[in-house]
Amino acid sequence: MHRLQQSFPVVVVRSFLFFALAGVSIVPFLAAWPLKRGSLPAVRRLADRYLTVLRWLLRMVCGIDYRLEGLEHVPEGPVLIASQHESTWETLFFHALFGHPVMFAKKSIFSYPVFGPLARAFGHIPVEPGGDAMRAGFRAGVAAIKDRRRLLIFPSGTRRVEYSELQAGVGVLYQLANVPTVPVRLTSGAVWPRGTWLKYPGVIEVQIGPPIEAGLDRRDFMQILSAYLAD
DSSP states (O other): OOOOOOOHHHHHHHHHHHHHHHHHHTHHHHHHHHHHTTOHHHHHHHHHHHHHHHHHHIIIIIOEEEEEEOGGGSOSSSOEEEEOOOSHHHHHHHHHHTTSOEEEEEGGGGGSTTHHHHHHHTTOEEEOSSHHHHHHHHHHHHHHHHTTOOEEEOTTOSOOSSOOOOOTHHHHHHHHHOSOEEEEEEOGGGTSOTTOSOOOOEEEEEEEOOOBOTTOOHHHHHHHHHHHHHO
């Protein structure tokens, strides 16, 4: 996917306008938050409505839309969703696309206003460097699967547009979870790039591949997943 051509000053103005309107539009949702925070279904509905507003703003103000293919590949019930990670876009909108999966998130995010309480309400898992912390994260991820939640992982770790080797822990989590894994390719980094607040017009392609069955040898699983994400 390539960005649509647009002059730099227009990109700056449209990006600024997007953030300004997104900030204004969140006010009524924040006002409703204390009334909803005791009910997870109510919090999810509130988040979905705000994400709907953000999607509309991205489309109308920034010229950003998305095209989704392969949603029929996502099975009912608990599953690992292994996605490329190019921008903040997927950490926001995969909530709505995949039915509010549990995610791993940096521990520092749980101390942020708004995002911290939301992350805890959605059951997201704090992670930090270190063997003990990683093992605790794996246990929490498996517990989410046992609770019949979907678990979203980014096998390459941090956001990047170019393909990178998968982290070894992905194979460990696959074996521990013992559920199918759905691979996801996307092109969000072209319109919502890392390291800048600017948003460029274009269409994000989200492609969901056929599920990888549970129970494979770890190395075979990693090869299959790597081949799909690198394509």
